[in-house]
Amino acid sequence: VGSATSSDIITPTPHCQIASTCVFTIRRHPNGDPVLDLSYRKFKRLPSRVSALLHLEKLYVCGNRLRTLPDSVSRLQGLRILALDFNKMEDVPAAVCQLTKLTRLYLGSNRLMTLPPELRNLQSLRCLWVESNYIQSFPRELYDLPCLKSLQIGDNRLKTLPSDLCRMEALRGLWLYGNRFDTFPKVLLRMEGLEILDLDRNKISEFPSLKRLRSLRLFSYDHNPVDCPPRVGDEVLVVGEGAAEFLEQREAKNERLRKAAEEEAEESALAGEE
Template identity: 45%
Template sequence: MGNIIKGIIAFIPSKTCQNYLLGELEEMPVDKMVDLSSKHLRRFPLRVCAFTELVKLYLSDNNLNTLPPELELLQSLQILALDFNNFKVLPQVVCTLKQLSILYLGNNRLRDLPPELCFLKNLQTLWIESNYFTHLPVVVCELTLLKTLHAGSNPIRQLPNELKNLKELRSIWMSGTLLTEFPLVLLEMPFLDVIDVDRNGIRFFPSLVHMQSLKLVIYDHNPCQNAPKVAKGVRRVGRWSEESPEPKKRSEAEAELENAKDNKEVCDFCVPLQPVSSNFLSRQ
């Protein structure tokens, strides 16, 4: 019953309803943060736009599919969480928030991102996991300060070559996509610290030894026939990692078997030496 009431209140953004959602919040919060997560919102409370010095705004886990143009007033905003909503298109007003450094867009219904996203020159972390992207939007490759990219659980089959232009990127998370080959563009990004390609369809991994900044590679749940070779000190998570050695190639296994047979044949022809009696030595 409580959830039904909240849903009705969120759908009718009257002053009374906004008071219910925002409580007694009349002035800028001391921590410059407003958290309206899990409030069953269908419309954004305009009253929040009065807090022009707001730094963090959490709208996760609601029923939002649009945002008002007044959101542009929040030019101090650095963190915006829009994950777990019903956005099919990213509202253009988000692209006007030029101080954003972290943007959460996961678990929506997005299929693409607007070209205007490139205006977010300060963006360092982008979460777009669990949407409907069939390709990584090229505009992402224009976010030159991006350090962390989460794009897993999307039907993405390959990564654009332009991705290598993101010289500040340190971690890329592509778990649960439709990759059937290890993205070659990642081999041209030796500055990466973390690569996650868990739960894909990759059958062969190239050597990653040359990636001197790499600290962690996650490749579990792939139908791979080998583990990626990495430099000393790099942690691997997957089959034949540090805990379970990679199987030998067929040629190596056959060679070892032949050597074992040869050694056995030599041993069969060997005549064991009789031990020298201590009595014999004493007689000499």
């Protein structure tokens, strides 16, 4: 878990901390995308000239002191990635919900308690990170995002999930670690498209069999008060207390089955020669 900032971002110059006097240049990522990184500049407001960069496709403003964004940001209609992690936002800025070409939105480590209904305007959104906030109820606005594949909502205050969460059919990765679940949310058993499910650091004492989740490839349950690993399909990597022993036993069992199959095949071949 961490900031959305990544090594492929080109950092503009200079290292100015005063928004009203900041001078910066836009550079291009090697793949040609116009990128601006204004992270960790101690900004309390976004420099006004950013809104004039109409060709901008990636904007990183992590680790500042922003409480909102100006409405003029909505002019950046080419923006595909917006990172606002580690700021002081109590609400999602209205301008963000007008950036309809966004595919990735990072809002982790702010002060959000809810998400606005207007978020459903982001019909191209594929990845949403809202970890380390104060969200108490699952945001149903996300149901209306048909392309959303990755939802990072760990370290919030969720106790339950809505029974119709399975409407999010495109979802492939769901991070729910560090919330307040004391029972396994049964609706997850109906989300057969999930490939990654993270329930670390909750208070779940018993897990059902997850073998029906045929697409699942990674399941993390560490730091829950369970006695043994949950049952999962043979292709699933599990992470948690007792998982290493479980995986060793599973591999040993699979190896025995492989050897038995090979021996049976050899015996059949010999019988055929006779």
